[in-house]
Amino acid sequence: MATHLLRRRVSQILSQAIPCPTSPLSVGRAFSSATAPIRATLFPGDGIGPEIAESVKQVFRGAEVPIEWEEHYVGDQIDPRTQSFLTWESLESVRKNRVGLKGPMATPIGKGHRSLNLTLRKELNLYANVRPCYSLPGYKTRYDDVNLITIRENTEGEYSGLEHQVVRGVVESLKIITRQASLRVAEYAFHYAKTHGRERVSAIHKANIMQKTDGLFLKCCREVAEKYPEITYEEVVIDNCCMMLVKNPALFDVLVMPNLYGDIISDLCAGLIGGLGLTPSCNIGEGGIALAEAVHGSAPDIAGKVNLQIYL
């Protein structure tokens, strides 16, 4: 079962490295021949990260997967070129290899610089977070028929980080939705649905209240939907979606949504199948970069006894 999941995961990583139709096809593909190994960047991370990374390497070696790992560690000092603990070499390595696997990285609190995950996301322009949620045979939860993918816009929306205090006791936070980012993630969602044989894409929104912002997101999704007539497209209000997910998750196939809703819904779906320890995730960037990651934290308290499922 592990090998089967492993092969599916590897094929997922490889397929997700295929560039979207809109980006230029001048990306050099390293896997034209079946025998030449693919180079992939590996960030073991902190806490339980190194143990998990070691296990992944062992399993891959055992299954004879043609991957050559290039390991990079988070540094101790701030690299002035990237303004964070991640070195320029690490980022360049991901850009060159186009495929990577990232362990949990703990950002030291209160040091006054960007979080490591945020640095990776901004520097590599990782615009879509893809989280497949499958009920795992053999692990019984209350829900047995979960089979859906959540695709979340990763760069803007409510997480733009633009907040300010207007007067004492009044705070404003900006939610930004742009046509460009919405089109990009919608394109990716439909492309993913098509290449993986998925039949339905649902856009999740709250456009009855946030008419202009989510309205723009929906307009972009509709435009892209027209280009894929074989895929059913529907729009679901987020509160209705939450309710339907907990009552009957089999109703959904591919979900595409802006940043905040994506965060909440993808974690909700992870809860349906058994938790963050069992959920794989992949961040897709411009030009076909795919960085698969662990969604859990570095869990320094349990370093030494870990669950490898998510990495496989």
Added chain:
Amino acid sequence: MARRSVPILRQLLTSPSTNLTPTRSVTYMPRPGDGAPRAVTVIPGDGIGPLVTGAVEHVMAAMHAPVYFERYEVHGDMKRIPQEVIDSIKKNKVCLKGGLATPMGGGVSSLNVQMRRELDLYASLVHCFNLPGLHTKHDNVDIVVIRENTEGEYAGLEHEVVPGVVESLKVITKFCSERIAKYAFEYAYLNNRKKVTAVHKANIMKLADGLFLESCREVATKYPGIKYNEIIVDNCCMQLVSKPEQFDVMVTPNLYGNLVANTAAGIAGGTGVMPGGNVGADHAVFEQGASAGNVGNERQLEQKRANPVALLLSSAMMLRHLQFPSFADRLETAVKRVILDGEYRTKDLGGTSTTQEVVDAVIAAID
């Protein structure tokens, strides 16, 4: 008065016996004149609204409850709520409402939101609990979600910066956060609840949700008998679907409250059975707790198969709010008995009855 009967009722209903006859010996001593009929504004609304509000009126008449209804027609596609309706609610102080459908992206702001702003109904309360006899995947659910109703992401302040870039403002103020935190703790205190959980996303929205959390923490210090903790909203949703028994009262800003309330309603039996309402300093509007943004589809309407249970339980809450606890208890017991028997259930609960059949069963079950 009202608060004494609630814990006893809860005790009675959690006991596994099928005999739900209340054997309270509590005495409620009314003031002379309390029995005079009270006026309640009724807004049937759109979709299944008229059907379920009609059901409530029917049951109230059968019980000879001391309320009479003043009905006003409001529909979701009106530009704003008519002034006479607002005046009536201000006079009566209590309103019962069906859903108002908001057109999608249509340039008309939601009438539900408008009503809440105008009457300053700053707290929205949804009580999600397992009904005895209604089997769901999760047991032991008894969660009350108290959601800030006036600001946050639903402030409605959006504009297009340049073509293709839209901004929406999320506003959090100390004033509103403080009063919702105070309401949540006061509710917990008056209803003998043990824990209040604040739901937030302050790791990302540090200033906005940080201000909300600060207000909650300040109020928590004034209620040392009630446990207080905080949880990030994505973790909260995950915990709700795996371990909902850890939550008691949850206080949240506007958007997260919407999601959490609908999720909690879904795990506890569906939006067709969860009561709730909106309350402010002067007025209260009772409606179906978590409607998931829809007012029912045409098929439900044609076949008259809408579920009246949510609105019936909300009207029991309304009776308690109006200080008629005995009528409220009788209504609630009757509804719960009908659900427990399982013979008359609408389609969303797995049965085949129509609204009228459920209403008749409830009336028959009232003692």
